[in-house]
Amino acid sequence: MAETESQPRPLEERRPQLHNRLADAAGLLVCLDFDGTLAPIVEDPDAAVPTERNRNAVATLAATPGITTAVVSGRALTDVRERVDGPAIYAGNHGLELARNGSIAVHPVARKRAARIDRLCSILETALSSVPNCRIENKRLTGTVHFRSVPPAAEPTVRRITHGVVDRFGGDAVEISTGKRILEIGPDFPWGKGNAVELIAADEPPATTVVYIGDDVTDESAFRAVEPDGIGIRVGGTGPSSASYRVESPVEVASFLSWLGSTGAELAAADEPPAATAD
Numbered sequence: 628m629a630e631t632e633s634q635p636r637p638l639e640e641r642r643p644q645l646h647n648r649l650a651d652a653a654g655l656l657v658c659l660d661f662d663g664t665l666a667p668i669v670e671d672p673d674a675a676v677p678t679e680r681n682r683n684a685v686a687t688l689a690a691t692p693g694i695t696t697a698v699v700s701g702r703a704l705t706d707v708r709e710r711v712d713g714p715a716i717y718a719g720n721h722g723l724e725l726a727r728n729g730s731i732a733v734h735p736v737a738r739k740r741a742a743r744i745d746r747l748c749s750i751l752e753t754a755l756s757s758v759p760n761c762r763i764e765n766k767r768l769t770g771t772v773h774f775r776s777v778p779p780a781a782e783p784t785v786r787r788i789t790h791g792v793v794d795r796f797g798g799d800a801v802e803i804s805t806g807k808r809i810l811e812i813g814p815d816f817p818w819g820k821g822n823a824v825e826l827i828a829a830d831e832p833p834a835t836t837v838v839y840i841g842d843d844v845t846d847e848s849a850f851r852a853v854e855p856d857g858i859g860i861r862v863g864g865t866g867p868s869s870a871s872y873r874v875e876s877p878v879e880v881a882s883f884l885s886w887l888g889s890t891g892a893e894l895a896a897a898d899e900p901p902a903a904t905a906d
C-alpha cells in the first residue's frame with residue numbers, strides 16, 4: 628500500500644510503460660468511480676450519465692476475457708447500478724455496500740447506523756428547506772447535502788446548519804466529510820473505497836493488476852490500496868495524489884479505457900494456447 632502523495636504524471640506520456648506492465652499481468656481488475664470519472668459533473672445529481680464512449684468502453688472491458696470490471700461509487704448501490712451497465716461488481720456508498728457473485732453485502736456498522744442517517748436526512752430536509760436549490764440525497768447508509776446550485780452567499784448557512792444538526796442529533800456515531808460541492812454524512816468509522824477495492828481484489832487470481840480511476844477525495848483511499856503494484860489514475864485536479872497518473876477529464880478516461888480494451892484483448896489473445904493445425 629502506498630503511503631505518500633506526489634504529483635501524478637500525465638497518463639498519455641506513459642502508455643508504453645503501462646503496456647509493458649499490463650503484458651506482465653496475469654489478469655486485470657479495472658475499478659471505476661462514477662461521478663467525475665465515467666460521468667461528467669453536472670448541476671443536478673439525478674441527471675448524471677456516463678459519456679457514450681465511457682459506456683461503450685466499460686461494456687467492451689466487461690466482455691473481455693481476463694478482465695474484471697467494478698464500479699466503486701459514493702452513490703447508493705441501487706442508484707449507481709441503474710446508471711452504468713456491464714460491470715460484474717458494484718460498490719455503493721463509498722464501499723459500505725458491495726454487490727458481487729449474486730449477493731449484496733452491507734457493512735454491519737453502517738447497517739446499524741442507517742436509521743440515524745435517515746433521521747438526520749429528514750431533519751436536514753426541513754432545516755435547509757429555505758435555502759434555494761439546496762438538495763438532500765438520502766442514500767440510506769450515508770446522506771449528501773448538495774450545494775452546487777445554492778447561491779454563494781447561502782453556502783455558509785448550509786455548512787452551519789448541517790454541522791449544527793449533525794452535532795446535535797448525530798452523536799459520536801456520525802461524521803461529516805467533504806466532496807465536490809457536497810457535505811457527506813456517514814457513519815464515523817474507518818471504512819472507505821480502499822477497503823472495498825481490497826475486498827474485490829482479494830477474489831482475483833494472484834498477479835492480477837488492479838487499475839483504479841477516480842476524481843475525488845474518497846478515491847484517494849482506493850489509490851493507496853492499489854499503488855504501487857497497481858495503477859492509480861486521478862481524474863482532474865492539480866494537487867498531489869496517491870495516484871501515479873493523471874488524466875484531465877471523463878473524455879480522457881474514455882480514451883484510456885478504449886485503449887485498455889484493445890490492449891487487454893490483444894494480451895488475452897497472446898496468452899491463448901496456439902490453435903491446433905491439421906497436418
Ligand SMILES: O=P(O)(O)OC[C@H]1O[C@H](O[C@H]2O[C@H](CO)[C@@H](O)[C@H](O)[C@H]2O)[C@H](O)[C@@H](O)[C@@H]1O
Binds near residue numbers: 663669672675701845
Ligand atoms: O464516488 P462517486 O461515484 O464519484 O460519487 C461521489 C458523489 O457524486 C455525486 O455528487 C457529485 O456529482 C453530482 C453530479 O455530477 C454533482 O452535482 C455533485 O456536486 C457532486 O458532488 C452524488 O450525487 C453523491 O451522492 C456522491 O457521493
